Amino acid sequence: MSVQENAFAHVKLQELNLNTSSLLCDCQLKWFPQWLIDSGFQHSVNVSCAHPDWLSGRSLLSVDAGDFICDNFPKPQIKLHPETTVALKGMNVTLICSAGSSSDSPMYTAWRKDSEILYDAKVETFARYYKNGLELIEYTTVLNLFNVNFTDEGKYQCVITNHFGSNYSSKAKLTVNVMQSCM
The missing domain is CATH 2.60.40.10 (Immunoglobulins)
Structure with a gap:
């Protein structure tokens, strides 16, 4: 699963509940952790990476920005x-x-x-x-x-x-x- 950049740009979210361990933590998701923090939603989400393998199981919020890379493409x-x-x-x-x-x-x-x-x-x-x-x-x-x-x-x-x-x-x-x- 991935979240497209600016997915929430045109909605005024008051609350975001997200619970997944299936995130594709590649370069296209690099924006998301900082957006969660800037929007104040970091405490209402429980999200972790499924791919790449070396990030599997890690909380999205604990992944360094430099680790969001696109060296392969698991999504078709x-x-x-x-x-x-x-x-x-x-x-x-x-x-x-x-x-x-x-x-x-x-x-x-x-x-x-x-x-x-x-x-x-x-x-x-x-x-x-x-x-x-x-x-x-x-x-x-x-x-x-x-x-x-x-x-x-x-x-x-x-x-x-x-x-x-x-x-x-x-x-x-x-x-x-x-x-x-x-x-």
Whole structure:
């Protein structure tokens, strides 16, 4: 779990209760301990790091600012986004999305159409392990749309999740056209 910088910028919090031992204590969370202190919430939170391993179990407030580093990326990072596509009615369409992670935490994939999860989608998922200086697991998810029709038009997006959080691809628009017959 992570907390995005300025997540509370537009709300006037009077109280913050946070209890988690699942924080991703990397460079993107460096701002949070000082914000908790400056906002007076350091006594109402019980938060500790889950990653990186050498900070696991440590209270967020006891971690030195210099220890919040980004030398790996356990939360999935989208590497390949699905592409906007124009197809003829009746064609098959394939949308591809890939993400990588330095964590061995299992990754789960889902596809959305117009922000709604596609539960009955025809999806293939592949995992590949790399070791090239940095250990990396890459997941590729392929959405197959067969015999497309106008009801398939919309904006498609993949979501890839593991223990450290979720990441969302950019949205790819599918447009379905009809071939005009010449008579």
